[in-house]
Amino acid sequence: MNIHTYEKVWLIAALLLIVGFIATITYGSVGLGIAMIDDSEETVEPSELDEDFGEPRVEHVGENEYEAYVIAQTFIFQPDPIEVPANSKVTFYVTSRDVIHSFSVVGTNINTMVIPGEVSTMTAEFDESGEYGIICNEYCGSFHHTMEGQLHVVPEDEFDMTELSVESDDEVELGNETTFNVAVENGMLDDLETTVTFEIGNETTEEEITVSGESTEETTFTVDSTELGEGDHDWTVTVDDYEESGTLTVVEDLEEEEENGGNNDE
Amino acid sequence: MSNAYIDKFPAEAKVVKAAFYSSFLALALGGVFGVIQTLHRTDIYRFIDSADYYTVLTAHGVFMVITFTIFFLVGVFTWAVTTSLDRGVEDIRFTWSWVGLMTIGTVMAGVAILAGFVDSIDISASVLFTFYAPLQAHPLFYLGLVLFVVGTWVAGADWFRSWWAWKKENPDARIPLPTFMVLTTMIMWYIATMGVATSILVFLLPWSLGWIETVNPLLTRTLFWFFGHPVVYFWLMPAYLLWYTMLPKFAGGKLFSDPLARVGFVLFLLLSTPVGIHHQYLDPGIAEGFKFIAMTNTMFLLLPSFLTAFTVVASIEHGARQRGGTGYFSWLKSLPWRDPVFAGMALAGLLFAAAGFSGMVNAGMNINYLVHNSLWVVGHFHLTVGTAVALTFMAVSYWFIPQVTGKELWNRSVALIQVVLWFIGMTFMTNSMHRAGLIGMPRRTAEPQYTGFEFETAVGSVGELNAQIALGGVLLTLSLVLFFANIIGTAFGSRSDNLPDNGYAEALSGSDDAPRVLDNLKLWTAIAVVLVIIAYSLPLMSIVDRGGLFGPDITAFPANLESVRFLAFAVEHLGTAALESAGTLAWNTLPEVIR
Structure with missing residues (x-):
């Protein structure tokens, strides 16, 4: 097969670019520790969340470490608002009681699909206080557009439970x-x-x-x-x-x- | 006497024409729903209830990316096979049978969707193009999709039949490039649709008829994306076919390299399917490793697109130089920019390059957190399917419609304005959608205006973004009006003898330069299947292992409807009757076969 010299150069450059992309993404995962939502959590029964998952809540689990257990359902998030202190590391556990939703904190990269039967988990660090909107960005029914919640990151000295x-x-x-x-x-x-x-x-x-x-x-x-x-x-x-x-x-x-x-x- | 397609293949021209007109009808409907959406979600003009927005959105999605694109595809592919093999279809009744199946399927799914607007009819399918369970559509919707897909399978069989018949008569000849492209695309399609066929036939349809209680939402979702990514290549491949085999001709030149065009299509066949999980980067219940595999496959899928970019640009440069163009860049001025067919296709290609960049961001597994399900994604696919595919199809229609009707194009100036207007409209709409996505504005929502917080833009404002989206939408609608004016004007014109000849571009480096192995479709099919098995068997097994084949105990949404029971009854009885008669038939013919 005859391949024109320019085309060979182009092909090699394209391959280098592709390998470069894969390398940067791998660095993001391994070097920066941006983990993907995965299958680390056990499945739950959406009809028995009280037992499998418990009340929607925030727990203090270690020094500056918190866990937020969030339930999404048509068309609300619980708890609402979710309150955590600044300068903390928060692990979110999110599941759905009914259809597929998302849990997306606007203006951050906290974003996950929420699938009934599965628990999405991700950890985020909050250095400063602030208020964020939480939205569902997966269509979940006629009033999908009204589904929103709040995440309040309060100053460390004002936070208590x-x-x-x-x-x-x-x-x-x-x-x-x-x-x-x-x-x-x-x-x-x-x-x-x-x-x-x-x-x-x-x-x-x-x-x-x-x-x-x-x-x-x-x-x-x-x-x-x-x-x-x-x-x-x-x-x-x-x-x-x-x-x-x-x-x-x-x-x-x-x-x-x-x-x-x-x-x-x- | 001209030498147009209709002169050589009058019967096939009717089929192609019917396919094109069906696709345009879907485009018109999809366009109406499109403009309603841009005005509604930007809060510029709202005249429907926000709950109905999702019915509008479902209709826009299904009519545009299923009916419009695929009907156009079957038209182009029928033309490509008959023209490049230089033989008519084997049996025109067989050909019409798949046109019929696809039409019936579309009507069924369309009725199910549109009935959602009428409260007195208890049929609805406001489940969007992705129909994620536990959202449930009326069974009519799923049945319609099944018939439509079966129609495309039969269409593929038709083209394979033509090729086999041709091969018998030309045992040593290379597969002509357009036919090669059709066949590889169809093999990809057969593999890809296994996912959606399983999802609908084994799970969603029985579930909607009430025969099974529950489904596993992650499983049906994964099966959807098994099909959902390759389907975007199914839309793109006819556009690629046209860029490779027609655009060089319109530019006045030849295809740069036939062998590399084949390599490109083989790569699409191999890599289109084992990447679907990249739509599920943010899904719980799928291990990070599987997502990583999908990510690397996706990145390698850039290669055939880079190849295409090179070959297409080199081919039109060749065309420009044939027309007297010189210099490093000034050859661009020698291209036939006043020809709506060339201008539209070239502009479509230009925006497709932009789409490639936003696509790389989507493919970037961890960067995807920032844009997943945001308006960014909508911006991306309005550049790909909405421009690269749709604008190419509209532009090339100005060449095709005269070929299949035998009538001259009604107005070339209107056609040129139309394609330029589409380009401008999409530029406004998609740049602002990308930017809105970056500030977290979600896709698929009737009212992205929230009570508890406001979106913060770094540059510009939310109002400015909305204004651009709406302006883009209005320009696109205007462009569609001009398009249909031209098509209708042409259809009502009279027969002309002054049409360009049917044909496609020759290659500078022809098929003789292509290694024989490229035409070994069995080999590529086998490798494609193996790659799919590698990418999908473990994730699917893990999903079934975790959530069960039929998933947890969840209720369908919305709840089951009265008319469903009638339909379930009818399907059950028809099914039993059909099985019985098939059984009898088999029983009666069996002895003869054995004999």
Whole structure:
């Protein structure tokens, strides 16, 4: 076969270019560590995600290391927003409850298909704080265009995984005592040292607590209704930036009030 | 008396003409849906419900890349085989049978898609061109696709028949280049369509009829892309055939090298299929190693395209020099730029070079994270299939339609404006789509306007990008209107004796220079099959092993419909009846065969 000299030169140049492309991509994988979405995760049953995959959540798994478990379904992402701190390394685990979606963080190279039965996983580093949109870029049904979520990378010192909950009575009979059960959950691995502040009427009570990593600490505040007197009393429980509040009603005779339909939930 | 195709092959000219007209009808429908989309997603003019956008998108995709391209292809291939073997088809009724199958298939799939607009009919197929399960279409859609593909298989058999008959009479002759290109392309197509045929016949169709409960979404998706990448070469190969065998002629010269054209097509046959996984770089459940293999194969697939670029440019340079062109670059001025056929094909080739660059980015496994499923990809394939293929087809129609109708082209100036307008429209639309993709704007969405965040552009603005996309879309629509005006004007014209002769370009370095082994189709088929087995057997086994043949417990979306049950009943009974009669037939003929 006669091949023109120019064509030979062209062919060799083309081959060099191709080999060059393959080399740069290999360098991206091996040298820079840009891993591909792969088959490293076990399959899951989309109808039994609660067992196979668990709640949509963010977990603290090591120093500056987090795992986000995300479920995509028509036409939302959960959790929404996903919150992680800056200067962290986050591994996303994403699966679908129904059809094929994608999980794509706009403006970044976090981008994966989400296929029911499979779990996509990828790790990303967030050096700075910022807010990103998350979109589904695979057609998933009539309202595909409304499917979006948020990823909040919050400043490191503002980030925590604290959850506050308060259990209390709505009403108490004059002369009786009532208790406020406060639970502080710490999702981080490190201990959380903080103050629980309880306010009711004009009184403020503070209590220093230490919540160990990945656990919950409970504390109780007892209130004597005689000191408050009859009527509505607003209360607040504060832990760092979290606040729970409500109203306690002190009545003369609890049963009679109930018969009158007295219910201060409204 | 002229020496046009219709004068030599009047019966075949009718077939080719029917194929071209069918393809133009699809182009017209696809064009209408196209402009609705550009105006809708850029929020410039919205008159349909956003939920209907996806029906529009499905129709645009299927009519453009299945019906328009493939109907045109069968027309070109029939012309190529009959012209280059210089013999008519073996049996014109057989030829019409595949035209019929393809038409019925198109109508069925088209009805299923378009019924999605009418709420009172419970038929829909808004599953887009890729029909990823668990999204489910009406069975009519899948059946239509099956018939269409079977039609193309029969068409391929028709061309092989012609070649076998010709070979008997010309035992030692080389396969003429156009026929060689048709045959290698069809072998690629037979291998590639195994994927989609399995996906539809074994999984999606029975599933849509309610015979099986579930499918494995990753498996059907992988089988789709087994076919989904080679299908893009199936669209491209007729354009390549025309660039190799016709463009040099229109430029006034000869094909630079027949042997290297053959090498190019053999490489496409070998490498088109074992690369499909590059559409699944971001799929979970497929190991990185398989993706790496697909990536390297894809990169080597650049080689035949580089070869084509060289040969085509060298051929038209030869043409220019024959026309008196001189100098390093000033020969470009001697090319017949006022000829719409040449100008359109050359401009198509120019934008295809740009498409090559964005394609290299897509192929780059880890760079793909940035652009996967973004508008970048849409920009890419509007340069490839939307320009390299579509503009070549439209431009060459100005030569073909007179050949198969025997009528002179209605207006050459309008034709020239049309091809230039397409080039300008696509330049606006695709450059902005690529840029929009880079800022993360997704493809396949009715409203890329989100409530929680805004896209950030480094240069320009989202408004400017949208304006360019919409302007491009409008120019393209205008270009289509001019195209159809010309085709209709030509169709209603009267017979002319003043037509150019039918024929294709001779080669500077002819087939005598090509090693014999290049014509050994059995050898290339065997190697192609082995490469496919290497690239696909392990990934497919792993997918089935992980998710099961029929996948996890998931419901179809949208839920099953009333009319499906009737159809399921009908298919079941027709199928049983057909099997019974086939059985009886076999039983009756068996003794005779044995005897």
